[in-house]
Amino acid sequence: MMISFRSAIRALFMILGLASCSTAGDEVVEPTSCASNPLALQVLGSGGPIADDHRAGSSNIVWIDGKARVLIDAGPGSFVRFGEAGARFEDLTAILLTHFHGDHVGGLPGLLNAGSFSRRTDLLLIAGPDGSETFPSTSELLAAYVGSEGALRYLAPYLDGSADLPRLNVRNIVTSRDYLQAVWRLDGVDIDTVAVKHLEVPALAFVVRHKGKRLLFAGDQSFLSEGFVEATRNGQPDLMVMHNAISMADGQPRGLHRDGRSIGEAARAAGAKKLVLTHHMQRALDDRDAVMAAIRESYTGPVEFADDLSCFPVE
Numbered sequence: 001m002m003i004s005f006r007s008a009i010r011a012l013f014m015i016l017g018l019a020s021c022s023t024a025g026d027e028v029v030e031p032t033s034c035a036s037n038p039l040a041l042q043v044l045g046s047g048g049p050i051a052d053d054h055r056a057g058s059s060n061i062v063w064i065d066g067k068a069r070v071l072i073d074a075g076p077g078s079f080v081r082f083g084e085a086g087a088r089f090e091d092l093t094a095i096l097l098t099h100f101h102g103d104h105v106g107g108l109p110g111l112l113n114a115g116s117f118s119r120r121t122d123l124l125l126i127a128g129p130d131g132s133e134t135f136p137s138t139s140e141l142l143a144a145y146v147g148s149e150g151a152l153r154y155l156a157p158y159l160d161g162s163a164d165l166p167r168l169n170v171r172n173i174v175t176s177r178d179y180l181q182a183v184w185r186l187d188g189v190d191i192d193t194v195a196v197k198h199l200e201v202p203a204l205a206f207v208v209r210h211k212g213k214r215l216l217f218a219g220d221q222s223f224l225s226e227g228f229v230e231a232t233r234n235g236q237p238d239l240m241v242m243h244n245a246i247s248m249a250d251g252q253p254r255g256l257h258r259d260g261r262s263i264g265e266a267a268r269a270a271g272a273k274k275l276v277l278t279h280h281m282q283r284a285l286d287d288r289d290a291v292m293a294a295i296r297e298s299y300t301g302p303v304e305f306a307d308d309l310s311c312f313p314v315e
């Protein structure tokens, strides 16, 4: 008798005494109210790389017509928030990865493991940066996680199609270009990307569009690069999502992230209708008033500080 790949994995978990895992794909999880908006951003993980902020690592969902269609980053802990939000792996159109620091991709293996229990059959796009000498490309990252010689090689069918897992369509985005590149055009969802400067880390910002609305995920940025400014200038995103990792204190390390002043300048240049701050680090949260004052030097629009599972409907 043929036994399916999913059945084999479930049986393995049963044997290992992890029976509760075996039913995960069959349980009905009620979506949070965020899903009821025609278009909304939900922040799954609003934290930074250090656990002292008590938040999951960077991760966001774009809800469209009740479905979690686009996942942007999958930091540690986002796997739990994904379930709490009521998101379903089978509804995803794309997983977009801004860069390969652990606080942005540490939750991806858990999500892919969970996806092996889903009923998904469609191809799933995973798009992220190309590599460098010191960082992997997106396809190399996926191979390291779930390739035939990867750490979780029992999930290799995601890449080689040898069993009944949904295939991953893995795309390496060229980060040496400093203009807007199209990533996806289908089913009412348009996704574009532009490279950003995050020290030596190949890194991307993403623009997700639906029915004339626009969400801009700026990713992690060391400074306001010309390419990013030009690509997003006066794009008037309904929501612009940026990191809040730096306090305004003297001597603050500013190598990997931008401070409030720079965030305000970016939001003003883009003409953002609303600025959502996430990727909080405790040092920045402790200096919230000064961060806000620095943003206000340039940007006068609404500013929201996201928590895990915060929902931002796009009207």
Ligand SMILES: [Zn+2]
Residues within 6 Å of the ligand: 099, 101, 198, 220, 256
């Ligand atoms: Zn980073």
